[in-house]
Amino acid sequence: xxxxxxxxxxxxxxxxxxxxxxxxxxxxxxxxxxxxxxxxxxxxxxxxxxxxxxxxxxxxxxxxxxxxxxxxxxxxxxxxxxxxxxxxxxxxxxxxxxxxxxxxxxxxxxxxxxxxxxxxxxxxxxxxxxxxxxxxxxxxxxxxxxxxxxxxxxxxxxxxxxxxxxxxxxxxxxxxxxxxxxxxxxxxxxxxxxxxxxxxxxxxxxxxxxxxxxxxxxxxxxxxxxxxxxxxxxxxxxxxxxxxxxxxxxxxxxxxxxxxxxx
Ligand SMILES: [Fe+2]
Numbered sequence: 001x002x003x004x005x006x007x008x009x010x011x012x013x014x015x016x017x018x019x020x021x022x023x024x025x026x027x028x029x030x031x032x033x034x035x036x037x038x039x040x041x042x043x044x045x046x047x048x049x050x051x052x053x054x055x056x057x058x059x060x061x062x063x064x065x066x067x068x069x070x071x072x073x074x075x076x077x078x079x080x081x082x083x084x085x086x087x088x089x090x091x092x093x094x095x096x097x098x099x100x101x102x103x104x105x106x107x108x109x110x111x112x113x114x115x116x117x118x119x120x121x122x123x124x125x126x127x128x129x130x131x132x133x134x135x136x137x138x139x140x141x142x143x144x145x146x147x148x149x150x151x152x153x154x155x156x157x158x159x160x161x162x163x164x165x166x167x168x169x170x171x172x173x174x175x176x177x178x179x180x181x182x183x184x185x186x187x188x189x190x191x192x193x194x195x196x197x198x199x200x201x202x203x204x205x206x207x208x209x210x211x212x213x214x215x216x217x218x219x220x221x222x223x224x225x226x227x228x229x230x231x232x233x234x235x236x237x238x239x240x241x242x243x244x245x246x247x248x249x250x251x252x253x254x255x256x257x258x259x260x261x262x263x
Contacts, residue, residue: 002112003045004152005036005076006239008052008194008212011085012070014062019216020231025057028216028235029070032254036238037073039252043240047112049076050241052194052212053083053122053156055091064094081105081118083156083195084127084170088120106135108142114243115146119155127170129157129195131178139181148187150243158193158211160202164219166229167196179205190247197236199251210249212239 011025019025040046049071056063071078080095082088082105092099099105104120119139121129131139143151157172159179172178182189183205191209197218202209213236220232235254242248 002047002114002243003043004048004050004111004114004116004241005046005074006050006052006192006212006241007032007071007215008238009054009083009197009214009216010051010067010070011054011057011214011216012063012067013057014060015066019057023216023231023233025216026066026070028254029067031235032215032238033071033073035254035256036252038256046076046240048116049074049078050116050118050152050154050192051078051080052154052192053081054085054194055080055083056087057085059085059087059090061090061094064090068094077111079107079109079111079116079118079154081154081156082120082122084122084129086122088122088124104132104134104138106138108145112243114150114152115142117142117151117153119153121155121157121172128173129155129171130173131155136177136181139178143181143185146187150188150247151185151190152241152243152247153189153191155191155193157195158200158202159191159204159209160200162196162198162200162211163223164196164198164221165223165225165227167219182207188243188247190241190249192239192241197231199239208247210239213237213251215254
């Protein structure tokens with residue numbers, strides 16, 4: 001069995017700052033880490049922490065150092081991919097042991113029984129994401145290397161439209177190209193992402209794609225053309241992906257309710 005804890009879109013800013021002058025993203029992440037630490041015995045062994053982008057809100061070296069300090073209590077090997085708020089080189093410097101020394105931040109690792117693949121969709125200076133031809137070739141090679149073994153594939157921008165207009169406007173530009181690569185893969189494959197600060201589950205050429213919530217904020221699911229553009233504060237937890245006889249995804253909320261009470 002292999003278990004990956006998946007946190008996304010933490011949007012950490014340097015100490016003393018708030019996101020948009022309002023949102024205490026570091027406090028929200030600290031709350032989630034405390035919640036996870038309190039249920040580690042219940043969850044059982046965890047093999048690694050995957051963070052699917054927007055670790056930082058401003059791409060600063062200070063924000064990455066603060067992020068690392070905030071997740072340090074989890075004491076897990078940490079695998080990161082960039083989101084549109086991240087900056088490639090400060091992120092590379094902060095996670096030098098796990099990221100390529102130059103170029104795109106694509107990587108592939110064997111973790112327990114699965115192949116964990118991370119793809120870099122960042123187009124610096126833009127909210128939207130794209131998979132460059134180098135990225136797609138990297139993915140093709142990594143899937144070949146997996147040889148039919150279970151694959152957990154992570155990218156920041158969802159490979160599906162989410163229905164929230166202002167987020168789809170900054171979505172993945174070439175979803176069809178990703179579909180073309182994945183359509184040929186016959187092994188067990190789960191695609192995971194972030195960006196939209198909502199948990200959604202979509203089909204993708206015969207596989208399942210799941211977006212993670214964010215520990216600090218969310219966007220209303222409002223399909224109306226005149227929907228308000230903005231975020232809501234919401235500590236919305238994270239996900240746990242388990243591979244055993246198949247993939248299974250569990251939602252972890254940031255706040256525990258009271259109980260248990262007898263039936
Ligand atoms: Fe994002």
